[in-house]
Amino acid sequence: MSLETIKTDTKERFIELYQENQDLIKNDLPDYINEVREKAFEQFKKLGIPDKKNENYKYTDLNKEFDNTYKMYLSPKNIEFQVDDIFKCDVPDLNTKVILLLNGWYYDRENLIQELPGGVIIGSFQKAAELYPDLVKKHFAKYAGFENEGLVALNTAFVKDGVFLYVPKGVVIEKPIQIINILMDDEEGLTQHRNLFILEENSQASIVVCDHTLSMPNFVTNSVSEFYIGENAQFDFSRMQNEHNGSKQVSHLYFHQERDSRVSANNISLHGGLIRNNVNVLLNGEGCENNTYGLYLTDKGQHIDNYVFIDHANPNCTSNQLFKGVLDDFATGAFNGKVLVRKDAQNTLAYQTNNNILLTDDADFNTKPQLEIYADDVKCSHGATVGQLDEDALFYLRSRGINKKEAKLLLMYAFAHDVIHKIQVPALQERIQDLVDKRLRGELSRCNNCQMHCC
Template sequence: MKDRLAASYWLHESQYAAMSSSAVTERRRAAMERFESEGFPTVRHEDWKYTSLKKILKAEYALSSPFSEADESETLEFKDIKRFLVNDIDCYRVVFINGRYSSWLSETTHQGFDVCTLGSAWKKYADQVEPHFGRLTEGLGATVQLNTALAWDGLYVNVPAGVTLDKPIQALYFTTGEQPVFTQTRSLIVLGDGAKAEIIERHQSLTEAETWTNAVDEVFMGANAHMHWVKLQHDSPSAALTQHSVIEQKRDSHATVHTISTDGKFLRNNLDFKLVEPGAEARMFGLSLADGQQLVDHHTRVDHLAPHCVSRENYKGIFDGQSNGVFNGQIHVHLDAQKTLAFQENDNLILSEKASIDTKPQLEIFADDVKCSHGCTVGQLDEDALFYLRARGIQRKEAQALLMLAFAHDAVADIQHPSLQAKLHRLIGKKLGVDMG
């Protein structure tokens, strides 16, 4: 697999080079060289100790690439994707099929700000892409390097200073076709000072064949910029996603990321924040509902690089069947980051003997005047609460579901759109077996 991926780069390097500037090409080449020397991480790698890529490396993937013709089966109609959209909120929409942009299904804009595709931005907006692309991902692991080398298309957003997007952006990445497919998606989001944007993102496989999407996102937030990003992970049972998102925040900027993971075979989320100027605030919420053989892995990392920054993190997990959960929360408070406030919480319910969660807070604090707290819990449903509900006539199964719903509530409470929140509530309810009316 590694050799095939490397070959697909070296064979097409001149074409990749033609796609973008020489500075970008150099970054691609360096990234491919690193990927080749490191290979895919194994469980001997500390960051991948509980998450073995072996399971998803076995399939005979077709490699989606800009240099192959789009397959017939890659043509989708609006009716095929409609049910995966958040319909009741008016949105910009950027749709990709096996990594390839579908202008037919998308609704982009260049009026006052850009909501379009990286594929079209390489040359057209080289002055924006070049200083940003790969800057936040340089030192990251092999899967990220692979993506940098083969990066091709994905969401591109550029909002000038002081502009608030008039509506949210939906980024939808579909995979389809009869053959297993491995796709790289790459997004770049640049928010100027005081800019505001909301993004709803979903990766969705439409095929029963095994799919693997390796996504990398870089977000640059200017002073006082605001971003709310909702990642909806309700993929098909044969779909795998490895995603690494890095967000750099300048003075007084606010970023909130919700990751709601209910379905999909294999989910590895890396979410990094770099708080580089004072007053920046990062908030992360996660909800993992896993059963069967699912794996949901969250690796988060916050670098407090400047004083007076705040990070708040609250991840919840419910694991049933033979599912596995991983939570690793790194907080690095660097030497100059005095008056840091950093809070981390990871609470889990284990519903079956064969389900497991490995949770590990990891705090490194080099400043002396900071407030940091972390907590993780792993438990079962509260028997007292269960009895209370049952004594009111609520069936055991329904009572359990109600308690799980209550447990999960925090993770979606902060989602601003009532209709999206209600949709998620229904979805969570359905997964937990509660009829939400």
């Protein structure tokens, strides 16, 4: 008698899931999306989920994280939930209209799409794909390439819903729009939302995204966001990741910048079991400016991994990267930043910095700042540090009567300040300052009961 071992490979499970539920997956999206979906699925079959053998995922084994039986919903699940009870946005100067995604689905099922003054469109991605096929077709899956990225292929194969924003030519949205991603369920779940942001030429918008878990079960998120930033447009993106230790989040941001556009992206990782952020930027015209900043605060067994790729494909562009992090307990992390300056991209200015503080001997961090330069008239720099708090500074503070704990906090706070300072919206900057302060003091450790009213 022989026993057969059943090996259910992670990849195989997703392939099966897709093949068995094709109709359900495809039913509420138009053909032009489903055509891309098919291609993405074929690609996923080849690529699978990246493991540590993939150089870009050397320090984060995602294959392991996706190897589970978490539920993935193919239509929105009805969950009782009082929005007003949880979120009363009390940050002044923010748009009071809050966009909510619940487990990856646009929450306000009554108003899936809104058209605002000036022709701005905001709402559910699924609905937008149906109502504005020209717009969506032109941009969808054009920037988030899935040829080499298995997880983007997976997301595209299962694309269902997410946030859609369209800002027409010359329109300026004064107040930041807030998007809240909530994970809440009584069972473990996998969500894969898909966002599309289109800013046409000379437009301006800023967005604040908050990621939250509101219930105990474990979650895995694999989200993809595409940003098209038209000529001379200005876009400001701030994100706060605040999820519990049982959550694993992989997010892929793709910024496509046209001539003279300016993008600022702040990634503030306050809390989360595992966070992997991929930021890809293509400077597709001359005179672009891109600022990508990150701050991460981790403790216990948390893991953070930031990957940034900036493609200087054209001359006279500037990019700045500043990523800073504090790791406590036995937290682990990695930073992998790559700047590619192509042959024709003369007069490129590119700066890249990654600084880390390890508070304990058990915390562990790997950093890899990379420059790849093919042009000859450029100014580029990169650097990384991993170290401890400055003992001399600590002594100076203590010599004035400040106790050790408080002195350490002051220094950590000062360390984080550089990044917080880059946030453009003053009210938001203040709030994040406050959250970071609380986080460093350890008052933000139970985020699923968090009373922060989001940001």
